[in-house]
Amino acid sequence: MSAHQPTAAERFLQGIIPENPIYRQLLGLCPTLAVTNGMRAAMTMAGATAFVLICASVLTSLIRGLLKPHLRILVFTLTIAAFVTIADRFLAAYMYAMSKQLGPYIPLIIVNCIIISRCEVCSSKQGVFTAAADAGGVSLGFALALASIATVREILGAGTWFGLRVMPAVWPDWVVMVLPPGAFLTLGLLLGGANWIRAAREKRRGASRAA
Amino acid sequence: MDWIGSLVLIAVGAMLINNFVLYYFVGICPFIGVSRRVDMAFGMGLAVTFVISIAALLSWAFTYFLLRPNAPLAVAVWEAVSPGSAANVDLSILSYIIYIFVIASSVQFVEMYVRKFFPALYKSFGIFLPLITTNCAILFACLEILKRVAGAKPAEVWGLHQALTLALFGGLGFTLAIVLMAGIREELDFADVPVHLRGAGITFIVAGILALAFMGFTGVDRSLAAVLLR
Amino acid sequence: MSGWRDLRSGWLVLALALFFGAALAGVHRLLAARIAANVLHETLSQIPALVPGADGGAPVDIRGRTVYRAEAAGRTLGWVVPSGGQGFADRIDLLIGLDADGSTLTGLYILGQKETPGLGNKIIEEPWRGQFRGKSTGQPLVVKKGDPSSGNEIRSVTGATISAESVCGIVNQTVAEMQAALAQATREEPDR
Amino acid sequence: MSGIAAPEASPGPRLEVSPGPHIARAGLTTRRMMLDVLIALAPVTAVSIYLFRWHAILQIAIGVLGCSLFELLFARMRGRPSPLGDLSAAVTGLILALSLPWSAPWYVGLVGSLVAVGIGKVVFGGLGQNIFNPAMVGRAFVMVCFPAALGAAAYQMAGDGAAIVTQATPLTAAKQLGQSAPLWPLLVGTVNGSLGETSALGCLLGGIYLCLRRTAAWRIPLGIIAAAALLGGIQNLAAPAAGWTVLHHLAGGALLFGAFFIATDPVTSPLTPRGMWIYGIGIGAMVMFLRAYSGYPEGVVAAVLLLNGATPLIDRFTIPRPVGGPVPARR
Numbered sequence: 001m002s003a004h005q006p007t008a009a010e011r012f013l014q015g016i017i018p019e020n021p022i023y024r025q026l027l028g029l030c031p032t033l034a035v036t037n038g039m040r041a042a043m044t045m046a047g048a049t050a051f052v053l054i055c056a057s058v059l060t061s062l063i064r065g066l067l068k069p070h071l072r073i074l075v076f077t078l079t080i081a082a083f084v085t086i087a088d089r090f091l092a093a094y095m096y097a098m099s100k101q102l103g104p105y106i107p108l109i110i111v112n113c114i115i116i117s118r119c120e121v122c123s124s125k126q127g128v129f130t131a132a133a134d135a136g137g138v139s140l141g142f143a144l145a146l147a148s149i150a151t152v153r154e155i156l157g158a159g160t161w162f163g164l165r166v167m168p169a170v171w172p173d174w175v176v177m178v179l180p181p182g183a184f185l186t187l188g189l190l191l192g193g194a195n196w197i198r199a200a201r202e203k204r205r206g207a208s209r210a211a
Numbered sequence: 212m213d214w215i216g217s218l219v220l221i222a223v224g225a226m227l228i229n230n231f232v233l234y235y236f237v238g239i240c241p242f243i244g245v246s247r248r249v250d251m252a253f254g255m256g257l258a259v260t261f262v263i264s265i266a267a268l269l270s271w272a273f274t275y276f277l278l279r280p281n282a283p284l285a286v287a288v289w290e291a292v293s294p295g296s297a298a299n300v301d302l303s304i305l306s307y308i309i310y311i312f313v314i315a316s317s318v319q320f321v322e323m324y325v326r327k328f329f330p331a332l333y334k335s336f337g338i339f340l341p342l343i344t345t346n347c348a349i350l351f352a353c354l355e356i357l358k359r360v361a362g363a364k365p366a367e368v369w370g371l372h373q374a375l376t377l378a379l380f381g382g383l384g385f386t387l388a389i390v391l392m393a394g395i396r397e398e399l400d401f402a403d404v405p406v407h408l409r410g411a412g413i414t415f416i417v418a419g420i421l422a423l424a425f426m427g428f429t430g431v432d433r434s435l436a437a438v439l440l441r
Numbered sequence: 442m443s444g445w446r447d448l449r450s451g452w453l454v455l456a457l458a459l460f461f462g463a464a465l466a467g468v469h470r471l472l473a474a475r476i477a478a479n480v481l482h483e484t485l486s487q488i489p490a491l492v493p494g495a496d497g498g499a500p501v502d503i504r505g506r507t508v509y510r511a512e513a514a515g516r517t518l519g520w521v522v523p524s525g526g527q528g529f530a531d532r533i534d535l536l537i538g539l540d541a542d543g544s545t546l547t548g549l550y551i552l553g554q555k556e557t558p559g560l561g562n563k564i565i566e567e568p569w570r571g572q573f574r575g576k577s578t579g580q581p582l583v584v585k586k587g588d589p590s591s592g593n594e595i596r597s598v599t600g601a602t603i604s605a606e607s608v609c610g611i612v613n614q615t616v617a618e619m620q621a622a623l624a625q626a627t628r629e630e631p632d633r
Numbered sequence: 634m635s636g637i638a639a640p641e642a643s644p645g646p647r648l649e650v651s652p653g654p655h656i657a658r659a660g661l662t663t664r665r666m667m668l669d670v671l672i673a674l675a676p677v678t679a680v681s682i683y684l685f686r687w688h689a690i691l692q693i694a695i696g697v698l699g700c701s702l703f704e705l706l707f708a709r710m711r712g713r714p715s716p717l718g719d720l721s722a723a724v725t726g727l728i729l730a731l732s733l734p735w736s737a738p739w740y741v742g743l744v745g746s747l748v749a750v751g752i753g754k755v756v757f758g759g760l761g762q763n764i765f766n767p768a769m770v771g772r773a774f775v776m777v778c779f780p781a782a783l784g785a786a787a788y789q790m791a792g793d794g795a796a797i798v799t800q801a802t803p804l805t806a807a808k809q810l811g812q813s814a815p816l817w818p819l820l821v822g823t824v825n826g827s828l829g830e831t832s833a834l835g836c837l838l839g840g841i842y843l844c845l846r847r848t849a850a851w852r853i854p855l856g857i858i859a860a861a862a863l864l865g866g867i868q869n870l871a872a873p874a875a876g877w878t879v880l881h882h883l884a885g886g887a888l889l890f891g892a893f894f895i896a897t898d899p900v901t902s903p904l905t906p907r908g909m910w911i912y913g914i915g916i917g918a919m920v921m922f923l924r925a926y927s928g929y930p931e932g933v934v935a936a937v938l939l940l941n942g943a944t945p946l947i948d949r950f951t952i953p954r955p956v957g958g959p960v961p962a963r964r
Contacts, residue, residue: 026411029236029243030237030238030239030240030347033236033239063457067453068453071451074315074454075453075454075457077311077312077315078308078454078457078458078461079461081307081311082308082461082464082465085308085465085468086465086468088307089468089472089476090468092476092479093472093475093479096476096480096483104235104351104355104358107307107350108350108351108354110307111311111347157558158558172740172779172782173558173559174778174779175557175558175777175778175779175780176423176777176778177778178558179558179777180234180236181420181423181426181777183419184415184416184422188411188412188413188416188419188756189412189416191408191411191412191415192407192412192756195408195412196407199406199407220527228530229531249949304466304468304469364506364507365505390946391942391943394944394945394946395945397949398764398945398948399757401762402757402758402762403758403759404756404757405755405758408756413756413757417764417942419752420764420765420773420938420942421938421942423770423773423774423777424773424935424938424939424942425939426777426935427923427929427934427936427938427939428923429529429927429929430926430927430928430929431926431927433529433603433928434925434927435926438926529928530928558780560780560784599781599786600781600784600786600787601784603928
């Protein structure tokens with residue numbers, strides 16, 4: 001590996017905020033909108049996605065020397081679909097109620113662009129350790145993004161967080177927040193907020209460099 | 212009339228009430244990515260509708276004959292290999308893998324076919340076809356069909372006509388949503404949208420308002436089917 | 442590229458397919474029973490609440506319909522019938538408890554629904570669905586706004602009449618079908 | 634549609650027809666137009682205050698003050714001058730308040746104002762650039778958000794004020810109980826309903842004023858009323874309901890209020906006469922369709938939002954071609 005290649009630790013940190021899959025890259029939006037009406041569902045989804053992403057990254061990294069260019073995507077898809085099936089069955093066996101609640105969104109991890117893009121961009125070109133660190137970082141970034149959206153939606157929409165009451169009893173639940181329109185509006189506004197924070201930080205950094 | 216009622220229920224549900232994009236959030240990537248121009252959006256919508264219908268046809272056939280518990284073809288194969296062992300054949304664990312290959316190959320096939328026989332059409336929407344493989348709307352339609360074929364009670368197992376209705380009207384609903392969005396986004400090119408909300412942010416907000424408007428259709432499927440069943 | 446080389450370069454895919462096939466077969470072997478038990482448990486665990494006195498049950502097939510016989514000490518106390526239909530927003534799936542001859546409702550449980558939160562989804566709450574307990578199945582149930590006055594009336598859900606009527610409709614239809622099936626089953630096997 | 638075959642059919646230069654910026658329609662006359670709308674809303678406002686007493690005054694105060702406050706706040710956040718002078722926030726707030734039931738809790742109007750101004754207007758760049766009618770965005774949001782406070786049952790809460798406030802609204806009564814109201818109260822407005830929608834004559838009076846002043850384009854309300862009357866007539870022929878005539882279809886519910894005061898918002902409606910007809914007829918047909926088949930008793934909010942969303946497309950396909958037709962392809 002050449003000197004300018006990012007190290008495993010850098011890869012890990014990159015995925016969390018600077019290259020956050022949701023806020024920066026706008027990937028994997030389908031589960032981001034669909035399962036963020038509560039923290040439990042969102043975190044289960046984040047866990048399942050992390051499992052598939054890390055397993056698929058490690059495996060593609062292991063076999064990266066054997067990959068033929070024209071069969072690459074086929075191999076990735078096969079790998080991801082197999083791991084998703086495994087995750088799906090484990091959820092159905094050990095978290096049946098949650099698996100029922102998440103419904104089709106667990107199998108839809110197969111077409112989550114985050115995973116295939118990490119396989120393509122990173123793990124098919126890097127060592128196992130780096131690939132795993134990258135997958136871990138991206139998973140963490142994905143989990144944080146889901147948590148931010150789910151926090152807003154669950155607290156406003158149901159007055160709870162992880163199912164525990166956090167709002168005072170007089171709080172009138174904003175039902176729309178746990179329904180589809182609330183998902184779109186929350187993500188839209190949070191994206192604007194994230195851009196604003198980033199712009200403000202860059203401006204400050206630019207100002208301090210000038211001074 | 213009974214089956215017309217059931218088809219209306221599925222069609223209206225898939226297109227308006229439980230719109231693939233605005234209710235189930237599937238197909239968001241092209242909805243955000245290819246909604247800058249109305250003609251492009253329309254092409255994408257048609258391409259998705261086309262592929263989704265073909266994928267639904269194939270996945271229904273696979274599910275019905277091979278993947279559901281005690282599917283006829285699976286049982287026949289088991290019987291042929293070792294007679295008497297087919298009491299409880301269930302290949303549904305292979306569903307996801309088979310669907311994703313069905314989708315990938317139908318996209319390939321559609322691309323080849325359109326390029327060969329409709330070059331003009333290919334020129335305008337051929338570029339979208341490779342993108343569609345990772346469009347979750349298509350896998351979602353396959354999964355809905357799986358639920359209605361493998362998970363349903365014997366009397367409620369979906370036939371091919373129901374699967375195709377879901378796919379066709381789901382695709383048309385996607386087309387409707389993406390074309391509306393593209394019209395709005397063309398208009399927004401002239402608007403003074405706050406800089407941090409430009410692009411994806413405002414698109415999601417518009418989608419949220421459209422989703423609110425589409426909630427007005429709640430119950431329409433039920434009433435229309437009731438009228439037809441009467 | 443020739444066909445033969447295509448095939449040769451595909452060995453990795455074949456190997457992976459075999460590997461994943463084996464892995465999935467293993468997962469299936471390991472978990473299938475447990476998943477099936479989860480599905481069954483979802484219904485079986487409701488039997489004591491749906492049919493008073495019953496402590497368990499088993500799925501049986503009555504004229505092509507899977508229902509659950511609610512038992513105590515081997516005696517049939519009633520039936521738990523899974524059913525479903527269109528609600529206000531989406532499909533409603535429910536379990537209906539009936540006594541042994543199908544003449545009285547003994548309980549109602551909502552397995553799955555997507556009715557409006559805070560309004561239509563009140564159908565899942567005990568104060569509303571508890572009304573069905575003890576209702577005679579002699580005549581169809583009807584939804585009434587305000588307090589029910591006669592035996593076959595069910596109080597509506599405030600602001601969500603359609604959800605309430607949907608549930609009542611599903612119950613009425615299922616009970617009618619079940620009664621017919623029970624009558625026919627008894628005629629065919631008089632000793633049961 | 635045209636986009637698919639176009640590159641093949643015309644190898645010549647492609648002409649792009651794009652809708653003109655909306656800003657041209659706001660400008661100097663905004664304040665006058667908004668003042669006109671406020672004047673036109675006076676009759677229905679008076680009727681609602683007469684019927685619902687301090688409930689109506691409270692809702693209107695919350696709506697107008699809420700919208701103005703949020704407008705000011707967001708302008709401050711974006712570093713823009715205060716836009717309150719153009720009165721558009723007041724109009725949004727008044728329409729929002731008039732579309733609520735008398736019994737709505739105070740936070741409904743406040744949340745509605747926040748969403749109407751914030752999500753309906755400011756995120757699009759402010760007045761003149763919004764795609765959807767702000768008051769209807771706010772109304773739709775609270776309708777889905779607080780179903781218990783805004784559903785059909787909420788109108789019938791026991792309360793003080795006149796006796797009508799405990800009746801079912803005419804549409805709810807017709808839809809759920811099959812009862813029809815006598816026509817005269819529907820016209821005058823002595824029935825239950827959202828604050829501003831009860832009086833058909835009040836809506837007509839204000840609406841005709843708006844049309845005469847050319848603040849509202851007459852084609853839009855006419856299209857809505859014509860489509861609703863036609864479909865209502867067909868519905869009556871197909872399934873006659875005792876005493877529920879075409880006039881009931883028009884006067885019961887929010888159809889006239891929506892037709893004159895909401896659908897005619899020049900920012901969110903089409904620019905061309907042909908487009909206005911399509912838009913108006915579309916809203917009227919959609920309202921009747923949703924009333925007949927959706928789970929909600931009324932469909933004006935959803936119909937207006939849907940056709941607002943389709944307005945860019947309507948404009949796109951009805952903007953006139955250049956004189957002499959499209960440029961022919963060169964051989």
